[in-house]
Amino acid sequence: MRLATIRVDGGYEAALIEGVRILPLTASGLGSIREIAAGGPAALDRVATWGDTAPADAWRPLDDVAFGPAIPDPGAIFTIGLNYAPDEGEDRTIPGRPLVYGKLPTSVAADGAILTWDRSLTSNVDAECELGVIVGPSRDVFGYTIVDDVSSRDPWLDGDQWLLGKSMAGFCPVGPWIVTADELDPVDLRLGCLVNGTPIQDGSTAGMRFGIDDILEFLRRHLPLRPGDLIATGTPARLAGPIGPDDHLWPGDVVTCWIDGIGDLTTTIA
Secondary structure (H helix, E strand, O other): OEEEEEEEOOEEEEEEEEOOEEEEOHHHOOOOHHHHHHHHHHHHHHHHHHHHHOOHHHOEEHHHOOEOOOOOOOOOEEEEEOOEOOOOOOOOOOOOOOEEEEEOHHHEEOOOOEEOOOOOOOOOEEOOEEEEEEEOOOOOEEEEEEEEOOEEOOOOOOOOOHHHHHOOOOOEEEEEEEEEHHHOOOOOOEEEEEEOOEEEEEEEHHHEOOOHHHHHHHHHHHOOOOOOOEEEOOOOOEOOOOOOOOOOOOOOOEEEEEEOOOEEEEEEEO
8 A cells, every 4th residue: 555645735634545546535534644654454444445435536646736745744753874784895894783863853855845955054965765664553664665864964963963964954855655564575675866867876675784673673672662753774875976975965956766666756956
């Protein structure tokens, strides 16, 4: 099942996607992704029933809606650092445990968003494609999405003020939708990132040092996980070229993060 958040009358509404059509879900009694995630299988059954019984005119063409962030109000956002083995050579720098950072929920943005920030604060900003995990009712996986972990590389932010360097407005595009856990095997998914059509990342979740179960177990030992929390599970290595690792995002750049089995998440830099 694919679920999305769409913009309706200045607010957000959860929706069910089937092919090239989309069905708003408020009339089913489930208005948000967090509510559906908290409801677990019973809530998904309600969504499926509404999809089977809703009037034909309740469905809308997919191209006619504006997406919000796949989950616009995550309770918490956790990001996992150094979680991919290098593309070449021996993996000599495996951390002894998952390295957990964070992003503020106010940093979320939607597919199609235009990202801008105060360049007097930071001009060295990168995009990073990550498999996003939405937490479900039993602190397990509800579904998967794409996260662009936009991050500053300036030394006074990256390595000093990580939370600030990862949490400026728009620094967490999430989407375009969520694929429920029963429909996607996350073990060996190709994922990557393009800037203006040129690849800057191309890897596989098989390269994760700590798998999703490991990450969930580690987080559960230290803090409560709640339905609708978002975990960005790490990012593969930056490619050497033609856009090298020392080049950053510039106004006019179009960034596309992609993951097999989910889709594309595209934003534009202003």
